[in-house]
Amino acid sequence: MRRVILAPGADLDGFRRAARALVTESVAPDDVVFEDDGTASLLPEAQIAEAPPLALPKTVPPIVKDVAMHRDPERWALLYALIWRVANGERRLPEIVADPLMHRLHIMRRNIGRDIHKMHAFVRFRKVEGAEPERFAAWFEPEHHILRAVGPFFRDRFGAMLWSIHTPDGSILWDRERLAYGPPGRPEDAPAHDGFEEGWREYYGAIFNPARVNPTAMRAEMPKKYWKNLPEAELIPDLVRGAASRVGGMMDREPTRPTKREPRAALAALDAGARPRTLDELAAMIRAYEPPQDFSPKAVIGEGPVAPLIAFVGEQPGDVEDLEGRPFVGPAGRLLAKALGEVGIDRDACYVTNAVKHFKFVARGKRRIHQKPSLGEIKHYRWWLMEELTLVRPRLTVALGATALTALAGEAMPLMRSRGPARFETNGLVLPGFVTVHPSWLLRLPDEDAKAAGYESFLRDLAAAKDEAQRLAG
Incomplete structure (x- = not known):
């Protein structure tokens, strides 16, 4: 039995080196165990020379890259099973979604995509009081090892700011020139609130449509585990409880004929120049349109x-x-x-x-x-x-x-x-x-x-x- 030790998290480079060496030596998936323990990637029983790259279909590397970010400890064994089978003649395996291995890998890829989407949507930066120059920080708890996958998004979206995102797995830091990744953070590394949030809560309460309240859909789009990071979340219970009475008041008022509104009118309540920063914010604008x-x-x-x-x-x-x-x-x-x-x-x-x-x-x-x-x-x-x-x-x-x-x-x-x-x-x-x-x-x-x-x-x-x-x- 071969034992492969990889660094914690998404040690993609270490896995690639190990997979090349294992395939070159004809080591079957059942004869290898992958472990994460924080040391450098290695095959302890023998020092193996760098193996040449494997000739894999173009569909395989994206699967490996995505699933490597998953937190499931079995991910490396599953990915090696994919590489082994493809390297041994099953070239069309990635296209067979009914295969049990591919089915599980596709589910894991979807999990990664959802986690990346949630981080894009629910990270909230807050101003660090007293920092010179002005700096912002956020705390987030991703489900998977996605920091390096989301870093470029926040760099491109908030490139004019100095900011940091702290998570239990590591930190992302942007100084307007270079994107860097640091050690794990703590919730107290980011402020609990800032002055901007009061205005945001007023806006959120103003656009909340009581006639379209669907708590199940709300929890699906904005799971409760993320509410502690969102300033508007504290308003939701009261808004939902008062939805029925607000709808009744709307029905009692004089009906008006719906008019066509240009989509840009949806931005009128926002600060000048503001635009949706996330797909969730954009979706809220679209849903508010009649x-x-x-x-x-x-x-x-x-x-x-x-x-x-x-x-x-x-x-x-x-x-x-x-x-x-x-x-x-x-x-x-x-x-x-x-x-x-x-x-x-x-x-x-x-x-x-x-x-x-x-x-x-x-x-x-x-x-x-x-x-x-x-x-x-x-x-x-x-x-x-x-x-x-x-x-x-x-x-x-x-x-x-x-x-x-x-x-x-x-x-x-x-x-x-x-x-x-x-x-x-x-x-x-x-x-x-x-x-x-x-x-x-x-x-x-x-x-x-x-x-x-x-x-x-x-x-x-x-x-x-x-x-x-x-x-x-x-």
């Missing part, structure tokens, strides 16, 4: 990891998406997931959203029939979409269909002539893009031959988009 009467009042927010390889933008939620509150879960979404699997794109590693955030329909009996959004409606939602993509930061943005293309380009464009690589602009940045059809178009084709030909063409587009995204990622 769409026209021919739209469902329920907003469907995009979902997926931040900084993905690919973001897919569709038209608008359909009937199923509106009922479930998630994008791309209806027939078109299932067809997209099937096509992504066939070209080797991990659906869970992509970000998916829609250009229009509410379902537009006409009621016919008990059925709700989809209605295509107008050009004005597409442009009306465009600000939110571009803010969303600015926060998500995908390597490649794929427009699915004409509505998505119009929203991303800012003007009506011919879909079929635009099909292929593209460039979109948002907030002064240029987004590399790709244009293809919406999967719902494939479902509407008149006969099976046309559907088969359309689907093969769609697969070629997705494969080309995958290659372009990987090229951009380097």
Whole structure:
């Protein structure tokens, strides 16, 4: 039995060296034990020369990189089992999501993506009193070893500040020039409150919509374990308790006709120049918007990891998406997931959203029939979409269909002539893009031959988009 000792946390370099040496020596997964004990990475029984890199499919390194951040002590054994099987002939194993090993690894990757998203959303910086020059600090308790994965996000988002984030695993420090990682911190390393929070609590209470209170959904989006870090959290119990009476007061007042509001009006209550700093803040703005009467009042927010390889933008939620509150879960979404699997794109590693955030329909009996959004409606939602993509930061943005293309380009464009690589602009940045059809178009084709030909063409587009995204990622 071989014993491999790795440094605590995400010792990716140590694991790679050990995995190369083990595969070179033909050591099977059942004959090796991985341990974390804080020493340098080594194979104690013998000093092994640096082994050459392994020729692995492109889909394997991203899995290894993500799962290495997981806190499960079995992660190294699971990753070595993946590498061993791929190196011994199972080259398509990463694409077989039904395989028990891949199923578990995909769940672990999703856990990492959620943890990164939660840290992006729920870190709250507070001003350090008396610090010269002005400095901010935050305390956070991530579930996994994600510090080095989130550091660049906070550097890019708060580059003009001096700040530090302290966690039980380590610290991140930014001095406006260099990002550094330090030893574990303590809660008292960050202030418990600061003067800005009173104004923020007043704003949060003002935008709280009692007619849309859903405590279960609130806890899913903002788990209670993070409330101690959030100044607005102390208001939530009283706001929820008073929601029923506030709704009654709203119903007793004179009804008003809903009016179309430009999305920028959602920022009017914020301080001048403020913009959403996180996807959760953006989602709150979208949910607070009351769409026209021919739209469902329920907003469907995009979902997926931040900084993905690919973001897919569709038209608008359909009937199923509106009922479930998630994008791309209806027939078109299932067809997209099937096509992504066939070209080797991990659906869970992509970000998916829609250009229009509410379902537009006409009621016919008990059925709700989809209605295509107008050009004005597409442009009306465009600000939110571009803010969303600015926060998500995908390597490649794929427009699915004409509505998505119009929203991303800012003007009506011919879909079929635009099909292929593209460039979109948002907030002064240029987004590399790709244009293809919406999967719902494939479902509407008149006969099976046309559907088969359309689907093969769609697969070629997705494969080309995958290659372009990987090229951009380097």
